[in-house]
Amino acid sequence: MTVTVKLFGMLKTQLHHESELTVRLDQGCKVDDLIAAIQSMNPDVGDLLLKRKILVSVNHHIAHGETELTSADEIALLPPFSGGSCTSGERTSYVYR
Amino acid sequence: MTVTVKLFGMLKTQLHHESELTVRLDQGCKVDDLIAAIQSMNPDVGDLLLKRKILVSVNHHIAHGETELTSADEIALLPPFSGGSCTSGERTSYVYR
């Protein structure tokens, strides 16, 4: 099956300036399998997914590795959130757009 | 000498609906003497002054009993403040206007 994965923020830059990614997976695949597939495409992004610095959402819920996927699911990769205003003493890291 | 004492809030009600009080005092009198004079005019208000539920201000500063008074001073009796909005779980007591 083919799943479409939405990309946001710095991930669009890191994954070839696309806002969506299409990934071929076996029927009955899990989020862990999706992460492995992305790891082989882009090891940096794969590592951030494994460390859960980037999260996977399925149908607007944060998913864990065992969550099963279907081609009807709305899947997204979520880099660290940075909404709100810059009002705390946060460390900041940057990725060029 | 004669001093003029400004009245606010519930004190205007308690002291004959006047916004000022004129009190005759000896030269060199202190706030404690003013309180004694008010005590003889209105024991209820005098008691609240002695308990410091009502404060005396002299020239916009909260005064203590030993503060000396002159006829040029701006003197006021300040009942408990109730500015701001009614937003805490306060006990409230009332005096009819």
Next chain:
Amino acid sequence: MSTVDAEAMLVRVQRENFSIDEEINRVRNRSTRIGGIATFLGTARDRSEDRDVSRMTFEYYEGMAQKKLREIRDRALQDFDVIEVLVLHRYGEIDIGENIVLIVVGAMHRADAFKACKWCIDELKQITPIWKCEHTPDGQMWVEQHP
């Protein structure tokens, strides 16, 4: 507007209602370093303990009230890591739901803005010579609050 006039607008006791957008802009315009603005708006409730309230009247001590509000602003600016503070209280007759008091604090970091804003309104209630009279079905009463 001169600096003195702009500062005078940051501490006021006035009869008229105010626009919160306008008051926030006075604070915001003081510095582009501001990243968070905490605001407290006190409004007139229709209940006071177990009494219905239909309206209220605020009285203040002209001169001393403003002096105390300036003290509050100065101390907040000194004791907290904040950039600007505005303190505003109305007097006269105020209907249910209407604005009574406004504190606006601008800071680089939001935690400081919240802390200073809360301190200002707590302090205002303690030290500012302002008095509230509530209009109730039993008549008009001066309110004395015990924290």
Next chain:
Amino acid sequence: MSTVDAEAMLVRVQRENFSIDEEINRVRNRSTRIGGIATFLGTARDRSEDRDVSRMTFEYYEGMAQKKLREIRDRALQDFDVIEVLVLHRYGEIDIGENIVLIVVGAMHRADAFKACKWCIDELKQITPIWKCEHTPDGQMWVEQHP
């Protein structure tokens, strides 16, 4: 406006700027029991750590961002003694000094309003899929914040 429409206005992600007076009125108009309204307004600062920032762009995940903001409002209403909560975030290009995010909380008592307001903005930053890109002299950068 129906109840459903009025509720929908209390949680929004939108490009346009907003009036704080209007948003506060949405909260105020929900109940005459409200005596204190705590507000947090996040504005665009011209510095981010040691970099000059000339502008910023916010991107969000349509659908999921709104869902998370609704969750924040629902949990605040449930976990704090407050009467109404409004949560609003802008997206798109935002100039220095402009509004980014607004939380408005109305309560009977001011301490509850402050606590809930602070919790909402802290939680918003943790769980809402919104991303900021800063325009700096070195180019445009996606910001990743570590509390």
